Amino acid sequence: MPQLRSEETRERLLQAAAACFAEYGYEATGTAEICRQAGVSKGAFYHHFPTKQAVFLELLNRWLEGLEAQMTAAQAGAASAPDRLRAMAASAAPVFRDGGEGQMTLFLEFWSQAARDAQVRQAALAHYHRYRDDFAERVRAGQAEGSLGPADPSTVAHVIVSLAVGLLLQSLLDPHGADWGKVAQAGLDIVLNGLKPDQKGL
Amino acid sequence: MPQLRSEETRERLLQAAAACFAEYGYEATGTAEICRQAGVSKGAFYHHFPTKQAVFLELLNRWLEGLEAQMTAAQAGAASAPDRLRAMAASAAPVFRDGGEGQMTLFLEFWSQAARDAQVRQAALAHYHRYRDDFAERVRAGQAEGSLGPADPSTVAHVIVSLAVGLLLQSLLDPHGADWGKVAQAGLDIVLNGLKPDQKGL
Structure with a gap:
């Protein structure tokens, strides 16, 4: 074989x-x-x-594509855009909760290397842009169905990705500093509360 | 001399x-x-x-203490807890907007090294814990004055720090991907909207 x-x-x-x-x-x-x-x-x-970089990029792609597939599967049965986003956050919660378990140190290497190597940066950004586009689309869907108010979908997507990235980093460096899975879900709940259709000033 | x-x-x-x-x-x-x-x-x-690490730690301390002093100064005249938090975010906006300008690459090195070196990690965490305690205190003050609802102050502080850290990272790797200073302020506005006293389910 x-x-x-x-x-x-x-x-x-x-x-x-x-x-x-x-x-x-x-x-x-x-x-x-x-x-x-x-x-x-x-x-x-x-x-x-062909190169050490190619192994590195494959690890990056696998990890972020795996996480994306997991979140997409988790939200399949949810009835509204906020519920879909909550289901996605719940499915990603173990990633935050288990921070510091090897995978996360690797994640920091991706960021660190992306700051120095344009090819790694482009590969990482392609994933982040897809995540952002996906979140923005879900916000638009929520606005269309009336479950979310009129905030700029792209800005909201940036905010959600920022929250997720910051949680990842903190869960890596301070695994026992908080229940990071719980913080992730609470953070998204606060953001969704802030985006309710009756909110003013967005 | x-x-x-x-x-x-x-x-x-x-x-x-x-x-x-x-x-x-x-x-x-x-x-x-x-x-x-x-x-x-x-x-x-x-x-x-005494060591290379000592220079590194002094750079880390300087940077985070400088940022803290700048945010503390910015919120001095604000009338309510939400306004104080908004003033702090506005004063930090240039940090996000100018991502990728050297300082930020150094910031990534701090995180990366903190993942490997317990002394660097302790130094970095001491700052982050102080930031978190400070934000939690402001949330408590907002709840006492009635401008913020009954969310857990510590969780809200974790969410705000996560948002800031994630914004920093993204602004470094994707400086032209968004107006990150604007995203920072919009993100905090959404969070503060989500924390209004009439919000349910927190």
């Missing part, structure tokens, strides 16, 4: 790379160390990935 | 270190490079700072 073995090798490389990036940082991690931890040859590495 | 020269040297070292950390990252920056950029001897460096 060479096909299966090839996929296993790829998976082992991704797991090893994630562990190395989280422990040593992206810059300090070499492909040799990734291969060593994966128990895989350099030849096998370059069969699967 | 040896005293003046000593302070100038210290200042030059801090400026050079900030530039190096922002450009190369904390890990990749050595004290030799900081001394070179500052035009200062190694002896002078160690006269002012």
